[in-house]
Every structure is written in structure tokens, then in C-alpha cells.
Amino acid sequence: MPEELYRNKSKVKKDIFYSVITIAIMWYVFSTYDAFEIIMEYTESYEYIELDELLLVFTFIGFISTWFAIRRIMDSYKVNKDMGELNQTLQKRIKIEQTKQEEQASILLHQSRHAMMGEMIENIAHQWRQPLSAIVLINSNIHMFYELGELDDAFMKKSLEKSELLTQSMSETIDDFKNFFKVKKTKISFSLEESVLKTISLAKTTLEQHQIDISLEVEQTPAVYGYPNELLHAVLNIVFNAKDALLENAISDAAIKITIGSNEKYGFVKIQDNAKGIPKDILEHIFDSYFTTKDDDKGTGIGLYMSKLIVEENMSGKIEAKNITDGAQFLIQLPLFTKKSL
Numbered sequence: 001m002p003e004e005l006y007r008n009k010s011k012v013k014k015d016i017f018y019s020v021i022t023i024a025i026m027w028y029v030f031s032t033y034d035a036f037e038i039i040m041e042y043t044e045s046y047e048y049i050e051l052d053e054l055l056l057v058f059t060f061i062g063f064i065s066t067w068f069a070i071r072r073i074m075d076s077y078k079v080n081k082d083m084g085e086l087n088q089t090l091q092k093r094i095k096i097e098q099t100k101q102e103e104q105a106s107i108l109l110h111q112s113r114h115a116m117m118g119e120m121i122e123n124i125a126h127q128w129r130q131p132l133s134a135i136v137l138i139n140s141n142i143h144m145f146y147e148l149g150e151l152d153d154a155f156m157k158k159s160l161e162k163s164e165l166l167t168q169s170m171s172e173t174i175d176d177f178k179n180f181f182k183v184k185k186t187k188i189s190f191s192l193e194e195s196v197l198k199t200i201s202l203a204k205t206t207l208e209q210h211q212i213d214i215s216l217e218v219e220q221t222p223a224v225y226g227y228p229n230e231l232l233h234a235v236l237n238i239v240f241n242a243k244d245a246l247l248e249n250a251i252s253d254a255a256i257k258i259t260i261g262s263n264e265k266y267g268f269v270k271i272q273d274n275a276k277g278i279p280k281d282i283l284e285h286i287f288d289s290y291f292t293t294k295d296d297d298k299g300t301g302i303g304l305y306m307s308k309l310i311v312e313e314n315m316s317g318k319i320e321a322k323n324i325t326d327g328a329q330f331l332i333q334l335p336l337f338t339k340k341s342l
Contacts, residue, residue, distance in 0.1 A: 128170055132170075134162070134166055135163055135166050135167070138159050138162055138163055141159065142155075142156070142159055186227075187225055187226055187227060187315075188225070188226075188227075188228070189223050189224070189225055189337040190223065190224065190226075190228040191221060191223055192221065192222050192223070192224050192260050192262075192267045192269060192334070193218055193221045193260055195228050195231050195232055195235075196216065196235060196258055196260055196269060197216070198232055199232050199235045199236055199239065200214055200216060200258070202232075202236060203236060203239050203240065203243075206240075206243070207239075207243060207256070210243065210246075210247060210254070211254065212243055212246055212254040212255065212256060213253075213254065213255040213256070214239070214255070214256045214257075214258070215255070215256075215257050215258070216257075216258050216259075216260070217257065217258070217259045217260070218259075218260050218261075219259060219260065219261035219262075220260070220261045220262045220267075221260070222260075222261070222262035222267030222336055222337075223267070223336070223337040224266075224267040224334040224335060224336060224337055225315075225334070225335055225336070225337040225338075226314070226315035226316075226317070226334055226335070227310075227314060227315060230310045230314060230315070231310070231311075231315070231332075231334070233306070233307075233310060234306070234307040234310045234311055234319075234332065235258075235269060235271065235307075235332070237303040237304060237306060237307045238271050238304070238307060238330045238332075239256060239258075239271065240303070241303060241304060242256050242271065242273035242275060242328070243256070245273060245275035245276075245328070246273060246274070246275045248275075249275050249276050251274060251275055251276075253274070254273075254274065254275070255273065255274055256271065256272070256273050257271075257272045257273075258270065258271050258272075259272075262336060265335065265336060266317065266318070266333035266334060266335060266336060267333070267334050267335075267336055268331060268332060268333045268334070269331075269332040269334075270329060270330070270331050270332075271329070271330045271331075271332075272324060272327060272328070272329045272330075273327040273328055274326045274327040275327050275328065276326065276327060277323035277324070277326075277327055277328050278321065278323055278328050280323075283321065283322075283323070286304050286321060287304050287305055287307075287308040287319070287321075288305060307319060307332075311332055311333075311334070315334055315335070316335055317332065317333050317334040317335060318331075318332075318333040319331070319332050319333075
């Protein structure tokens with residue numbers, strides 16, 4: 001339909017153009033050869049041809065041409081009106097589709113966060129177990145020293161300081177996880193190193209439980225522009241996918257290495273593992289929504305899709321994956337922070 005309207009509109013423009021060219025040529029020819037005088041001489045030579053009859057024929061021709069021109073103009077007006085209405089309809093449809101896509105992305109983000117919530121709760125439990133055990137031990141020592149009559153101010157002060165440090169550490173753990181689930185929709189400048197360190201802090205307990213080593217190499221410490229909590233989410237998705245691959249392949253010296261650096265335009269986070277790599281037949285599909293090779297109870301297939309959405313759609317960056325010698329490598333690139341970013 002739009003193509004047909006466009007063709008009709010183009011025909012009107014061509015007709016007007018050719019008409020102007022034709023009139024200019026006729027005017028030039030008639031004025032050069034004095035055509036009106038030739039017609040007069042012709043009518044005088046042939047008495048059965050009357051000048052008024054010729055003028056009448058030309059008048060009819062002019063009337064018919066004018067009528068067709070008016071029809072063309074009316075058609076052009078109708079075409080323009082239809083195209084305007086069509087454009088308005090298309091714009092409304094585009095807005096509706098954009099709204100639907102934004103809602104779908106929001107739903108997927110919540111699903112991805114909920115899928116990770118179980119692992120996060122397990123992390124909290126592991127990170128709290130050690131300080132809770134230490135607090136129980138401090139209380140036991142206080143009780144024992146009290147029973148022995150050896151409880152003095154110095155011991156009490158020292159015990160209270162230890163308990164305070166331990167409870168503060170537990171409180172910071174809660175803050176870290178609370179901030180992870182907090183959605184902030186204001187782009188800010190933030191340190192890529194600090195964001196990755198928080199990611200490692202959140203994932204380290206789970207990785208240590210499965211005897212997976214995680215290391216960080218900092219080539220540069222760039223400031224990037226975007227959403228730090230969302231980047232945290234994206235990197236965690238990749239780290240936990242690497243963890244699953246390492247466990248599935250039963251890698252004895254399982255390791256994840258994260259490298260931070262920058263180039264002229266981007267700050268980057270490189271995440272590598274030694275889980276034998278991603279099969280070639282699925283490598284190009286790993287960022288597709290709901291694509292997973294895991295059992296239904298072990299994965300939803302939206303983790304890497306959400307990472308791609310966060311990096312590329314929300315933060316104007318790039319994300320790619322490839323196989324390296326003994327595993328897989330994910331590369332996240334985010335725009336460096338500049339004054340133009342604000």
C-alpha cells in the first residue's frame with residue numbers, strides 16, 4: 001500500500017515536470033518559426049478550414065488537458081492525505097510495539113533476577129555462617145570467663161569489638177545483595193573495577209564452595225557511563241554460566257579469570273574460563289532468549305539474553321563470545337565516560 005501511494009505521487013510530479021518541459025519547447029518552436037503566421041497563411045490557402053474552427057479545436061484540447069491536470073492534482077491531494085493518515089497509523093503501531101518490547105524486557109529482567117535470587121540467598125547463608133559461628137564462640141568465651149570469675153573490662157571490651165566488626169560485616173553483606181536487586185534507571189559515571197569487585201564479592205562464596213578459583217587482572221581502571229547495578233547483573237550471569245559449565249565438565253583445576261582494561265572508545269571486561277569452550281553449533285545462539293542446553297530445573301535460558309540486552313540496548317555497549325584454547329571468553333565493552341555523556 002505505501003509503495004503504491006508513493007508511485008502515484010511520483011507520477012504526478014513527473015507529469016507536472018514533463019508538462020512544463022513540453023510547454024517550454026512548444027513556446028520556443030512557435031516563437032522561433034512564427035507558427036501563428038504559418039497557420040494564418042494555411043487557412044487562407046484552404047478556404048474550407050476556418051480559423052475559428054481551429055481555435056475551437058485548440059480550446060477543446062486545452063480544456064481537456066486542464067481537466068486531466070485538475071484530476072491529477074486531486075489524485076495527488078488524496079494520495080498525500082492517505083499517506084499522512086498511513087504515517088500516523090504506522091507511528092502509533094511503532095509506539096505500541098516499542099511499549100510492548102519495553103514491557104517484555106522488564107518482565108525478562110525480573111525473571112532473570114528471580115532465577116538468580118536462589119543463588120544469592122545461598123551466598124548470604126554461606127557468608128553469614130562464619131561470622132555467626134564466631135559470634136557464638138565469643139559469647140561462649142564471655143560466659144566461660146564469667147563462670148570462672150575472670151571476666152574483666154579489657155576482655156569484655158575486646159569481645160564486644162570483635163562482635164561489632166562481625167555484625168558490621170554481615171550488615172555490609174546484606175547491603176551488597178540489597179543493592180544488587182535495586183533498579184536504578186539513571187545513567188551515571190562509575191568505576192569498572194569497583195563494579196567487577198562487587199561482582200566477585202557476591203559470587204566468591206558460591207565459587208569457593210565448588211572449588212572454583214576466580215581471579216582479577218586490572219590493566220587499566222576506566223570510568224564508564226551507564227547503570228552499575230545492571231552491569232553487575234550482566235557480569236554475574238556470565239560468571240554463573242561459567243560456573244555451571246565448569247561443574248558440568250568436571251574440570252579439576254576450574255578457574256575463572258576476569259580482566260579489566262580500556263581502548264580508545266570503550267572500557268572492557270573480559271571473562272574467561274577453562275570449561276572446554278562452547279560447542280560450535282550453539283555458539284551463535286547463546287544470546288537468544290530462552291535458549292538453553294540445561295535441564296528445565298537448572299536454567300531458564302534468559303541469563304545471557306538479559307546480559308546482551310543490558311549491555312547493548314540499555315548501555316549502548318557491545319558483548320560477544322568466542323572460544324579460546326581451553327574454554328570460552330566473553331567480552332563486554334562499555335562507552336567510556338566523557339563530558340559529552342552527560
